[in-house]
Amino acid sequence: MPEPFPNHLVSIPQSIVSFKHYFRVHDQTFGRTALYGLIVSVLVTALGTGLALLEFGREAPKLEARLAKHLEEQLAEKKVRFQDGKALSDAKQPAVMAPYVEGAPADASGPEGARRPKERVLLLVLDTTGGVATWEKAAEEAKCPSPKRIILFGLKGFVSVDTTQPQAAPQGGCGGPPPGPPVQPYVEKNLTDLRKLIEEKGGKMPVETTDSAGAAKFTLEAGKVHLVLHKPDLMVLVDARDKELNVREALDQAVLEHPDMSPPGFLVLVTATNALVKPIYEKEPLMLDFAGRGELTPAMVARWVAGTVRRSYHDYRMGLVTQGLLPGVMGTCFTLLVLALICSVGGLVVSALLRAGFPFAQLFTMAVYAMTPAWLVALVLAAAGLAVGQWGLVVPIAIGMGYTAMAAYRTARELGGTAVAPAPKL
Numbered sequence: 001m002p003e004p005f006p007n008h009l010v011s012i013p014q015s016i017v018s019f020k021h022y023f024r025v026h027d028q029t030f031g032r033t034a035l036y037g038l039i040v041s042v043l044v045t046a047l048g049t050g051l052a053l054l055e056f057g058r059e060a061p062k063l064e065a066r067l068a069k070h071l072e073e074q075l076a077e078k079k080v081r082f083q084d085g086k087a088l089s090d091a092k093q094p095a096v097m098a099p100y101v102e103g104a105p106a107d108a109s110g111p112e113g114a115r116r117p118k119e120r121v122l123l124l125v126l127d128t129t130g131g132v133a134t135w136e137k138a139a140e141e142a143k144c145p146s147p148k149r150i151i152l153f154g155l156k157g158f159v160s161v162d163t164t165q166p167q168a169a170p171q172g173g174c175g176g177p178p179p180g181p182p183v184q185p186y187v188e189k190n191l192t193d194l195r196k197l198i199e200e201k202g203g204k205m206p207v208e209t210t211d212s213a214g215a216a217k218f219t220l221e222a223g224k225v226h227l228v229l230h231k232p233d234l235m236v237l238v239d240a241r242d243k244e245l246n247v248r249e250a251l252d253q254a255v256l257e258h259p260d261m262s263p264p265g266f267l268v269l270v271t272a273t274n275a276l277v278k279p280i281y282e283k284e285p286l287m288l289d290f291a292g293r294g295e296l297t298p299a300m301v302a303r304w305v306a307g308t309v310r311r312s313y314h315d316y317r318m319g320l321v322t323q324g325l326l327p328g329v330m331g332t333c334f335t336l337l338v339l340a341l342i343c344s345v346g347g348l349v350v351s352a353l354l355r356a357g358f359p360f361a362q363l364f365t366m367a368v369y370a371m372t373p374a375w376l377v378a379l380v381l382a383a384a385g386l387a388v389g390q391w392g393l394v395v396p397i398a399i400g401m402g403y404t405a406m407a408a409y410r411t412a413r414e415l416g417g418t419a420v421a422p423a424p425k426l
Helices: 008-017 020-025 030-077 135-141 188-200 247-257 298-354 360-383 389-414
Strands: 081-083 086-088 100-102 119-126 149-153 158-162 207-210 216-218 225-230 235-239 266-270 274-279 286-289
Touching (some): 030 100, 030 360, 149 247, 235 247, 274 298, 286 298
Antiparallel strands (some): 081 086, 149 158
Protein backbone atom coordinates (compact mmCIF):
# COMPACT_ATOMS: atom_id res chain seq x y z
CA MET A 1 0.00 0.00 0.00
CA PRO A 2 1.63 3.30 -1.00
CA GLU A 3 1.88 6.14 1.46
CA PRO A 4 0.35 8.20 2.90
CA PHE A 5 -0.99 5.69 5.40
CA PRO A 6 -4.30 6.45 7.16
CA ASN A 7 -4.33 8.71 10.17
CA HIS A 8 -4.21 6.77 13.45
CA LEU A 9 -7.34 8.42 14.84
CA VAL A 10 -9.23 7.53 11.65
CA SER A 11 -7.89 3.98 11.93
CA ILE A 12 -9.59 3.42 15.28
CA PRO A 13 -13.20 3.33 13.98
CA GLN A 14 -12.14 1.99 10.57
CA SER A 15 -10.42 -1.05 12.10
CA ILE A 16 -13.78 -1.96 13.65
CA VAL A 17 -16.09 -1.49 10.67
CA SER A 18 -13.91 -2.11 7.60
CA PHE A 19 -11.71 -5.10 6.78
CA LYS A 20 -10.41 -3.20 3.73
CA HIS A 21 -8.74 -0.78 6.14
CA TYR A 22 -6.33 -3.54 7.14
CA PHE A 23 -5.14 -3.67 3.51
CA ARG A 24 -4.33 0.04 3.73
CA VAL A 25 -2.06 -0.41 6.77
CA HIS A 26 -0.76 -3.98 6.52
CA ASP A 27 2.67 -3.05 5.08
CA GLN A 28 3.36 0.09 7.11
CA THR A 29 6.50 0.44 9.20
CA PHE A 30 6.80 -1.09 12.63
CA GLY A 31 7.09 2.39 14.17
CA ARG A 32 3.62 3.35 12.96
CA THR A 33 2.21 0.06 14.24
CA ALA A 34 3.84 0.57 17.64
CA LEU A 35 2.49 4.14 17.84
CA TYR A 36 -1.01 2.91 17.02
CA GLY A 37 -0.75 0.25 19.73
CA LEU A 38 0.33 2.92 22.23
CA ILE A 39 -2.59 5.18 21.29
CA VAL A 40 -5.05 2.29 21.68
CA SER A 41 -3.49 1.37 25.05
CA VAL A 42 -3.84 4.93 26.33
CA LEU A 43 -7.48 5.09 25.22
CA VAL A 44 -8.29 1.67 26.70
CA THR A 45 -6.67 2.61 30.02
CA ALA A 46 -8.54 5.93 30.11
CA LEU A 47 -11.88 4.29 29.22
CA GLY A 48 -11.34 1.46 31.70
CA THR A 49 -10.50 3.95 34.44
CA GLY A 50 -13.51 6.05 33.53
CA LEU A 51 -15.81 3.03 33.68
CA ALA A 52 -14.41 2.10 37.10
CA LEU A 53 -14.96 5.63 38.40
CA LEU A 54 -18.48 5.71 37.00
CA GLU A 55 -19.25 2.40 38.69
CA PHE A 56 -17.86 3.74 41.95
CA GLY A 57 -19.88 6.94 41.57
CA ARG A 58 -23.01 4.85 41.02
CA GLU A 59 -22.42 2.45 43.89
CA ALA A 60 -20.96 4.84 46.47
CA PRO A 61 -24.30 6.50 47.41
CA LYS A 62 -25.88 3.05 47.80
CA LEU A 63 -23.04 1.92 50.07
CA GLU A 64 -23.33 5.14 52.08
CA ALA A 65 -27.05 4.50 52.60
CA ARG A 66 -26.41 0.90 53.68
CA LEU A 67 -23.71 1.96 56.12
CA ALA A 68 -25.88 4.71 57.60
CA LYS A 69 -28.74 2.26 58.15
CA HIS A 70 -26.39 -0.33 59.66
CA LEU A 71 -24.85 2.19 62.09
CA GLU A 72 -28.19 3.70 63.08
CA GLU A 73 -29.51 0.24 63.95
CA GLN A 74 -26.45 -0.56 66.02
CA LEU A 75 -26.57 2.71 67.94
CA ALA A 76 -30.29 2.19 68.55
CA GLU A 77 -29.57 -1.35 69.78
CA LYS A 78 -27.33 0.08 72.51
CA LYS A 79 -29.87 2.85 73.20
CA VAL A 80 -27.39 5.63 72.52
CA ARG A 81 -28.74 9.10 73.20
CA PHE A 82 -27.26 12.59 73.21
CA GLN A 83 -27.51 15.20 75.95
CA ASP A 84 -25.61 18.46 76.39
CA GLY A 85 -23.15 17.60 73.63
CA LYS A 86 -22.33 14.15 74.98
CA ALA A 87 -23.26 10.61 74.04
CA LEU A 88 -24.79 8.41 76.72
CA SER A 89 -25.66 4.71 76.84
CA ASP A 90 -26.69 2.34 79.63
CA ALA A 91 -25.44 -0.71 77.74
CA LYS A 92 -22.44 -2.72 78.87
CA GLN A 93 -19.29 -1.12 77.47
CA PRO A 94 -16.94 -1.19 75.69
CA ALA A 95 -19.14 -2.85 73.08
CA VAL A 96 -17.80 -4.27 69.83
CA MET A 97 -20.69 -4.39 67.40
CA ALA A 98 -21.27 -6.77 64.50
CA PRO A 99 -19.21 -5.67 61.48
CA TYR A 100 -20.71 -4.58 58.19
CA VAL A 101 -19.44 -7.08 55.61
CA GLU A 102 -19.67 -7.39 51.85
CA GLY A 103 -18.61 -10.05 49.37
CA ALA A 104 -18.93 -13.79 49.10
CA PRO A 105 -17.88 -15.96 52.06
CA ALA A 106 -14.66 -17.96 51.95
CA ASP A 107 -14.87 -21.25 50.07
CA ALA A 108 -13.01 -23.78 52.15
CA SER A 109 -13.10 -26.30 49.31
CA GLY A 110 -11.48 -23.95 46.80
CA PRO A 111 -7.79 -23.65 45.95
CA GLU A 112 -5.66 -22.35 48.79
CA GLY A 113 -4.65 -19.16 47.00
CA ALA A 114 -8.22 -18.39 45.91
CA ARG A 115 -9.93 -18.59 49.28
CA ARG A 116 -10.76 -15.26 50.88
CA PRO A 117 -13.01 -14.28 53.79
CA LYS A 118 -15.79 -11.75 53.52
CA GLU A 119 -14.56 -8.17 53.48
CA ARG A 120 -15.23 -6.36 56.75
CA VAL A 121 -16.04 -2.90 55.45
CA LEU A 122 -16.83 -1.24 58.78
CA LEU A 123 -16.65 -2.11 62.47
CA LEU A 124 -18.16 -0.02 65.28
CA VAL A 125 -16.80 0.12 68.83
CA LEU A 126 -18.89 1.98 71.44
CA ASP A 127 -17.53 3.26 74.75
CA THR A 128 -19.03 6.31 76.44
CA THR A 129 -17.36 5.47 79.78
CA GLY A 130 -13.91 6.77 78.85
CA GLY A 131 -12.19 3.39 78.98
CA VAL A 132 -11.54 3.31 75.24
CA ALA A 133 -10.65 6.75 73.91
CA THR A 134 -8.37 6.09 70.91
CA TRP A 135 -8.67 4.05 67.74
CA GLU A 136 -5.66 1.97 68.82
CA LYS A 137 -7.52 0.95 71.99
CA ALA A 138 -10.66 0.30 69.96
CA ALA A 139 -8.74 -1.99 67.59
CA GLU A 140 -7.26 -3.84 70.55
CA GLU A 141 -10.71 -4.22 72.09
CA ALA A 142 -11.97 -5.61 68.76
CA LYS A 143 -9.01 -8.02 68.70
CA CYS A 144 -7.71 -6.68 65.40
CA PRO A 145 -4.82 -4.35 66.35
CA SER A 146 -2.14 -3.50 63.83
CA PRO A 147 1.02 -5.00 65.38
CA LYS A 148 4.28 -3.10 65.42
CA ARG A 149 6.21 -6.32 64.97
CA ILE A 150 5.39 -9.66 63.34
CA ILE A 151 7.30 -12.87 64.01
CA LEU A 152 6.68 -15.83 61.73
CA PHE A 153 8.02 -19.21 62.83
CA GLY A 154 8.71 -21.78 60.11
CA LEU A 155 10.19 -25.23 60.08
CA LYS A 156 13.64 -24.05 59.00
CA GLY A 157 13.83 -20.64 60.64
CA PHE A 158 11.91 -17.54 61.65
CA VAL A 159 11.22 -14.11 60.16
CA SER A 160 10.92 -10.89 62.16
CA VAL A 161 9.35 -7.81 60.59
CA ASP A 162 9.18 -4.30 62.03
CA THR A 163 5.95 -2.97 60.49
CA THR A 164 6.73 0.61 61.57
CA GLN A 165 9.45 0.80 58.94
CA PRO A 166 8.33 2.25 55.56
CA GLN A 167 9.57 -0.73 53.53
CA ALA A 168 7.54 -3.07 55.74
CA ALA A 169 4.39 -1.00 56.09
CA PRO A 170 1.24 -3.12 56.37
CA GLN A 171 -0.54 -3.73 53.10
CA GLY A 172 -3.70 -5.50 52.03
CA GLY A 173 -6.79 -6.56 53.90
CA CYS A 174 -5.09 -8.17 56.88
CA GLY A 175 -2.57 -5.38 57.38
CA GLY A 176 0.52 -7.49 56.78
CA PRO A 177 3.86 -6.49 55.31
CA PRO A 178 5.12 -7.58 51.93
CA PRO A 179 7.25 -10.74 51.78
CA GLY A 180 11.02 -10.54 51.66
CA PRO A 181 12.66 -10.26 55.13
CA PRO A 182 15.60 -12.62 55.75
CA VAL A 183 15.07 -15.98 57.43
CA GLN A 184 17.01 -16.34 60.68
CA PRO A 185 18.18 -19.71 62.01
CA TYR A 186 17.10 -21.36 65.27
CA VAL A 187 20.28 -20.85 67.26
CA GLU A 188 20.24 -20.94 71.05
CA LYS A 189 20.49 -17.16 71.54
CA ASN A 190 17.64 -16.47 69.12
CA LEU A 191 15.39 -19.01 70.83
CA THR A 192 16.15 -17.59 74.27
CA ASP A 193 15.41 -14.02 73.19
CA LEU A 194 12.21 -15.02 71.41
CA ARG A 195 10.95 -17.03 74.34
CA LYS A 196 11.49 -14.10 76.69
CA LEU A 197 9.80 -11.63 74.33
CA ILE A 198 6.74 -13.81 73.70
CA GLU A 199 6.22 -14.75 77.33
CA GLU A 200 6.49 -11.08 78.38
CA LYS A 201 3.57 -10.34 76.04
CA GLY A 202 1.47 -13.13 77.53
CA GLY A 203 2.10 -15.77 74.86
CA LYS A 204 3.68 -19.20 74.82
CA MET A 205 6.81 -20.12 72.87
CA PRO A 206 5.65 -22.38 69.99
CA VAL A 207 9.05 -24.01 69.33
CA GLU A 208 9.38 -27.06 71.53
CA THR A 209 12.85 -28.06 70.35
CA THR A 210 15.01 -28.32 67.24
CA ASP A 211 16.54 -31.36 65.58
CA SER A 212 20.15 -31.92 64.58
CA ALA A 213 19.63 -30.05 61.31
CA GLY A 214 18.25 -26.99 63.13
CA ALA A 215 14.64 -27.54 62.05
CA ALA A 216 11.89 -26.63 64.53
CA LYS A 217 9.57 -29.04 66.28
CA PHE A 218 6.31 -27.31 67.20
CA THR A 219 3.77 -28.02 69.91
CA LEU A 220 1.05 -27.21 67.37
CA GLU A 221 -0.75 -29.22 64.68
CA ALA A 222 1.30 -29.75 61.54
CA GLY A 223 0.19 -28.60 58.10
CA LYS A 224 -1.51 -25.36 59.23
CA VAL A 225 -0.77 -21.71 59.94
CA HIS A 226 -1.42 -20.86 63.60
CA LEU A 227 -2.02 -17.49 65.25
CA VAL A 228 -0.20 -17.71 68.59
CA LEU A 229 -0.30 -14.08 69.74
CA HIS A 230 -1.97 -10.91 68.48
CA LYS A 231 -1.18 -7.77 70.44
CA PRO A 232 -0.59 -4.13 69.43
CA ASP A 233 3.15 -4.61 69.97
CA LEU A 234 3.55 -8.14 68.66
CA MET A 235 1.94 -10.73 66.39
CA VAL A 236 3.26 -14.30 66.39
CA LEU A 237 2.43 -16.73 63.60
CA VAL A 238 3.54 -20.33 63.17
CA ASP A 239 3.73 -21.85 59.70
CA ALA A 240 3.75 -25.58 60.46
CA ARG A 241 3.70 -26.48 56.76
CA ASP A 242 6.69 -27.78 54.86
CA LYS A 243 6.90 -24.70 52.62
CA GLU A 244 9.09 -21.64 52.16
CA LEU A 245 8.50 -18.87 54.67
CA ASN A 246 6.39 -16.02 53.33
CA VAL A 247 4.84 -13.47 55.68
CA ARG A 248 2.20 -12.36 53.19
CA GLU A 249 0.94 -15.87 52.51
CA ALA A 250 1.07 -16.83 56.19
CA LEU A 251 -1.03 -13.80 57.10
CA ASP A 252 -3.57 -14.61 54.39
CA GLN A 253 -3.92 -18.16 55.66
CA ALA A 254 -4.22 -17.00 59.27
CA VAL A 255 -7.04 -14.62 58.28
CA LEU A 256 -8.92 -17.52 56.71
CA GLU A 257 -8.82 -19.33 60.06
CA HIS A 258 -9.36 -16.17 62.15
CA PRO A 259 -11.30 -13.59 60.06
CA ASP A 260 -11.72 -11.28 63.06
CA MET A 261 -7.96 -10.63 63.23
CA SER A 262 -8.13 -8.63 60.01
CA PRO A 263 -8.58 -4.88 60.56
CA PRO A 264 -11.76 -3.58 58.92
CA GLY A 265 -11.63 -1.12 56.07
CA PHE A 266 -13.02 1.51 58.44
CA LEU A 267 -12.85 1.31 62.23
CA VAL A 268 -15.44 3.55 63.94
CA LEU A 269 -15.23 4.54 67.61
CA VAL A 270 -18.06 6.41 69.34
CA THR A 271 -17.10 7.87 72.72
CA ALA A 272 -18.91 10.26 75.05
CA THR A 273 -17.43 13.32 73.35
CA ASN A 274 -16.74 12.38 69.74
CA ALA A 275 -17.00 9.91 66.90
CA LEU A 276 -13.93 8.97 64.87
CA VAL A 277 -13.39 7.03 61.67
CA LYS A 278 -10.04 5.33 61.05
CA PRO A 279 -9.55 4.18 57.43
CA ILE A 280 -7.13 1.29 57.11
CA TYR A 281 -5.09 3.19 54.53
CA GLU A 282 -4.70 6.37 56.65
CA LYS A 283 -2.43 6.97 59.64
CA GLU A 284 -4.75 9.35 61.45
CA PRO A 285 -8.52 9.13 62.04
CA LEU A 286 -11.23 11.59 60.99
CA MET A 287 -13.14 13.02 63.95
CA LEU A 288 -16.49 14.59 64.79
CA ASP A 289 -16.70 16.45 68.12
CA PHE A 290 -20.19 16.39 69.62
CA ALA A 291 -19.79 19.67 71.50
CA GLY A 292 -21.35 22.67 69.78
CA ARG A 293 -23.30 20.54 67.26
CA GLY A 294 -26.73 21.29 68.68
CA GLU A 295 -29.14 18.46 69.31
CA LEU A 296 -27.63 15.31 67.86
CA THR A 297 -29.38 12.01 67.19
CA PRO A 298 -28.00 8.54 66.44
CA ALA A 299 -29.26 8.91 62.87
CA MET A 300 -27.29 12.14 62.39
CA VAL A 301 -24.08 10.56 63.71
CA ALA A 302 -24.64 7.49 61.55
CA ARG A 303 -25.07 9.66 58.46
CA TRP A 304 -21.90 11.63 59.30
CA VAL A 305 -19.87 8.42 59.65
CA ALA A 306 -21.27 6.97 56.41
CA GLY A 307 -20.63 10.22 54.53
CA THR A 308 -17.09 10.41 55.91
CA VAL A 309 -16.42 6.86 54.78
CA ARG A 310 -17.66 7.70 51.29
CA ARG A 311 -15.58 10.87 50.96
CA SER A 312 -12.47 9.27 52.37
CA TYR A 313 -12.70 6.29 50.05
CA HIS A 314 -13.38 8.59 47.08
CA ASP A 315 -10.21 10.57 47.78
CA TYR A 316 -8.27 7.33 48.21
CA ARG A 317 -9.54 5.91 44.92
CA MET A 318 -8.72 9.13 43.07
CA GLY A 319 -5.18 8.98 44.44
CA LEU A 320 -4.83 5.41 43.20
CA VAL A 321 -6.11 6.43 39.78
CA THR A 322 -3.53 9.21 39.49
CA GLN A 323 -0.69 6.95 40.59
CA GLY A 324 -1.81 4.03 38.45
CA LEU A 325 -2.27 5.71 35.07
CA LEU A 326 1.28 5.19 33.79
CA PRO A 327 1.59 1.60 35.12
CA GLY A 328 -1.88 0.96 33.68
CA VAL A 329 -0.83 2.12 30.20
CA MET A 330 2.35 0.02 30.37
CA GLY A 331 0.39 -3.04 31.49
CA THR A 332 -2.16 -2.54 28.71
CA CYS A 333 0.64 -2.19 26.14
CA PHE A 334 2.16 -5.47 27.29
CA THR A 335 -1.23 -7.20 27.23
CA LEU A 336 -1.90 -5.85 23.73
CA LEU A 337 1.47 -7.18 22.56
CA VAL A 338 0.78 -10.66 23.93
CA LEU A 339 -2.76 -10.78 22.57
CA ALA A 340 -1.63 -9.53 19.16
CA LEU A 341 0.96 -12.30 19.00
CA ILE A 342 -1.76 -14.83 19.86
CA CYS A 343 -4.26 -13.40 17.39
CA SER A 344 -1.71 -13.32 14.57
CA VAL A 345 -2.16 -17.12 14.46
CA GLY A 346 -5.48 -16.50 12.72
CA GLY A 347 -3.65 -14.57 9.99
CA LEU A 348 -0.99 -17.25 9.67
CA VAL A 349 -3.64 -19.89 9.06
CA VAL A 350 -5.36 -17.83 6.35
CA SER A 351 -2.04 -16.92 4.76
CA ALA A 352 -1.09 -20.60 4.59
CA LEU A 353 -4.46 -21.68 3.19
CA LEU A 354 -4.42 -18.97 0.49
CA ARG A 355 -0.67 -19.31 -0.10
CA ALA A 356 -0.52 -15.54 0.18
CA GLY A 357 2.97 -15.53 1.67
CA PHE A 358 2.37 -12.74 4.18
CA PRO A 359 5.48 -11.92 6.25
CA PHE A 360 4.82 -12.25 9.95
CA ALA A 361 5.50 -8.53 10.51
CA GLN A 362 2.49 -7.69 8.33
CA LEU A 363 0.28 -10.25 10.06
CA PHE A 364 1.36 -8.80 13.40
CA THR A 365 0.38 -5.31 12.21
CA MET A 366 -3.08 -6.61 11.28
CA ALA A 367 -3.35 -8.29 14.70
CA VAL A 368 -2.45 -5.04 16.50
CA TYR A 369 -5.22 -3.22 14.63
CA ALA A 370 -7.57 -6.14 15.35
CA MET A 371 -7.04 -5.43 19.05
CA THR A 372 -9.27 -2.35 18.66
CA PRO A 373 -12.55 -4.30 18.27
CA ALA A 374 -11.24 -6.88 20.74
CA TRP A 375 -10.64 -4.25 23.43
CA LEU A 376 -14.00 -2.66 22.66
CA VAL A 377 -15.71 -5.96 23.44
CA ALA A 378 -13.58 -6.37 26.58
CA LEU A 379 -14.69 -2.94 27.83
CA VAL A 380 -18.33 -3.74 27.10
CA LEU A 381 -18.03 -7.02 29.03
CA ALA A 382 -16.35 -5.22 31.91
CA ALA A 383 -19.08 -2.55 32.00
CA ALA A 384 -21.71 -5.30 32.05
CA GLY A 385 -19.89 -7.14 34.83
CA LEU A 386 -19.34 -10.20 32.64
CA ALA A 387 -15.53 -10.14 32.45
CA VAL A 388 -14.57 -12.60 35.18
CA GLY A 389 -10.90 -13.47 35.68
CA GLN A 390 -9.08 -15.11 32.79
CA TRP A 391 -12.38 -16.00 31.10
CA GLY A 392 -12.80 -12.30 30.42
CA LEU A 393 -10.06 -12.63 27.74
CA VAL A 394 -11.57 -15.57 25.85
CA VAL A 395 -14.11 -13.56 23.83
CA PRO A 396 -11.71 -10.66 23.01
CA ILE A 397 -9.06 -13.17 21.83
CA ALA A 398 -11.61 -14.93 19.66
CA ILE A 399 -12.72 -11.62 18.14
CA GLY A 400 -9.14 -10.44 17.63
CA MET A 401 -8.18 -13.70 15.96
CA GLY A 402 -11.29 -13.59 13.77
CA TYR A 403 -10.60 -10.02 12.70
CA THR A 404 -6.96 -10.87 11.93
CA ALA A 405 -8.02 -13.85 9.82
CA MET A 406 -10.59 -11.78 7.90
CA ALA A 407 -8.07 -8.95 7.49
CA ALA A 408 -5.55 -11.37 5.98
CA TYR A 409 -8.22 -12.76 3.64
CA ARG A 410 -9.35 -9.28 2.50
CA THR A 411 -5.76 -8.09 2.03
CA ALA A 412 -4.88 -11.17 -0.03
CA ARG A 413 -7.96 -10.54 -2.18
CA GLU A 414 -7.02 -6.88 -2.69
CA LEU A 415 -3.57 -8.02 -3.82
CA GLY A 416 -5.08 -10.37 -6.37
CA GLY A 417 -4.13 -13.54 -4.52
CA THR A 418 -0.44 -13.12 -5.32
CA ALA A 419 2.39 -13.23 -2.85
CA VAL A 420 2.82 -9.94 -1.07
CA ALA A 421 5.94 -7.82 -1.10
CA PRO A 422 8.65 -8.41 1.50
CA ALA A 423 8.02 -6.98 4.93
CA PRO A 424 9.13 -3.39 5.41
CA LYS A 425 12.31 -2.65 7.28
CA LEU A 426 11.87 -2.37 11.03
